[in-house]
Amino acid sequence: MTKTKQNTLFVGTLAKGLRVLRAFDETHTELSLTELSEITCLDKSAVQRLANTLHLEGMLDKDPVTRRYRPSHAWLKLAYAYYWSDPLIARAMPKLIDLSQRLGETVNLAQLSGQEIIYATRLPSTRTTFAASVSGRTVPALCTSAGQAILATFPPEERATAVQSWLLERHTPQTVMDRATIAEQIEIVVQKGFSITYSQLILSEVGIACAIRGPDGRAWSAVQCSVSSHHWNDDRIRSEILPWLQDTANAISPLPPKGKQ
Amino acid sequence: MTKTKQNTLFVGTLAKGLRVLRAFDETHTELSLTELSEITCLDKSAVQRLANTLHLEGMLDKDPVTRRYRPSHAWLKLAYAYYWSDPLIARAMPKLIDLSQRLGETVNLAQLSGQEIIYATRLPSTRTTFAASVSGRTVPALCTSAGQAILATFPPEERATAVQSWLLERHTPQTVMDRATIAEQIEIVVQKGFSITYSQLILSEVGIACAIRGPDGRAWSAVQCSVSSHHWNDDRIRSEILPWLQDTANAISPLPPKGKQ
DNA sequence: GCGGAGATATCATATAGTGATATGCAAAAT
DNA sequence: ATTTTGCATATCACTATATGATATCTCCGC
Known part of the structure; x- marks a missing residue:
């Protein structure tokens, strides 16, 4: 309902089902029917049917006692399919493993996804927050080293509009929220x-990133490394981390010439 | 169509949409409309609408030139939501990181999912196959060290029926396909x-696993470690890996007493 | 320039999803 | 114990919505 995308090539029911799936996130880890109904703004009955269907299809687990729904293992299987579908992942993975071994620090592969960075793979080497140890997290690109590394490969005008208009989000008292500063x-x-x-x-976390450029020089992803500022000063970061990071990014860079075969 | 689950609480359209999502896997990384139609056994028109909807909703990327569909970043976001929803992951992650650091070898968290094991998190420490470096892979439980470690915590009868009936799958010439041997x-x-x-x-890969037991002694997950038999002999595995692995599994074990509060 | 494969668009039809309402169940409040 | 409240589950008549056959358009190879 609401204002369904008129089109006849658009299947509203499926879209509603996806709303139910996407209702789950960091803060909503298990949901009852009524909660789902509130979050998705869908009719109680509709949610009942949709959730039930998702359950029968193995996409949602249902607690037999509390009757609440939770994401199922199928969600991980989907991620697995994604990993195979993205050629960058396959190319990057062995090199990221090497890098993580060499540095002994957390290494991530970050990709631009709209105005955000998504951490597609993470190789944590140190106790850190939960959010920083599992893949799939999204963060506004402007707030991250990876996002800035990627944006820096964009033509100046696009860069400018991105810095002007893209999403910002405060995560620590130190998060830079001033667009002029980010532009600099x-x-x-x-x-x-x-x-x-x-x-x-995260407080006292240092992010270092190098863009993975395509043949046209433009980047959509970056290799990123997170370290603690208590253990690493600027000099050591630049001499002991940066060279390897840069090498890894370059090694991943060349995109296949797109040949059909 | 085909033989839709009669019930009025079942939304067939949503189920069909899921069929489209699940058409993607290791071997089907990007699909055209006609391929999707073949794989899902859905009408050409239906697939057209469903795929289009999934695309508009950001669940499928569409190559503007080849017109083929691919999984989108949203699939990783779903995995992220799963990670938050499963309390075991949060409890295990820091300990797995420690373990991986200590051993310097690949460490996995495996969960039982039906008759299969799903590798929920992977911390690869060594170059390995692609399939073994990204999370979300499923493998028949009977074929894996993790699966056997978990099954060993089941009551004898359940164990027996599992060994008798559960899925087997040959991955190497050495894969044990004889149920009696597996039982032993x-x-x-x-x-x-x-x-x-x-x-x-994988050939010459050694898998070592310890079950993560619940309060009732029964396990649904395991901590697993993969090493190369070229670098590790049995003695060293038992003396240098096992103790730490066991400790980690035990440390993760105690499930919260399920109290409502 | 032709032929074919596949993607896109259209449309009349009835099936399949809708949402209001009613019942059932269990825990919290009295 | 009894009542109340909050949710899950079930039912049903209606029509909006998805269907699939058909037609058109577009791109590639020959």
């Missing part, structure tokens, strides 16, 4: 070829 | 409290 930072990234951010997502 | 192996696991398998999924 990114210009520096353009010069240096890498990006470093401090305490943007 | 699992009885040994019951005695020893851990499971070791050789070359079952």
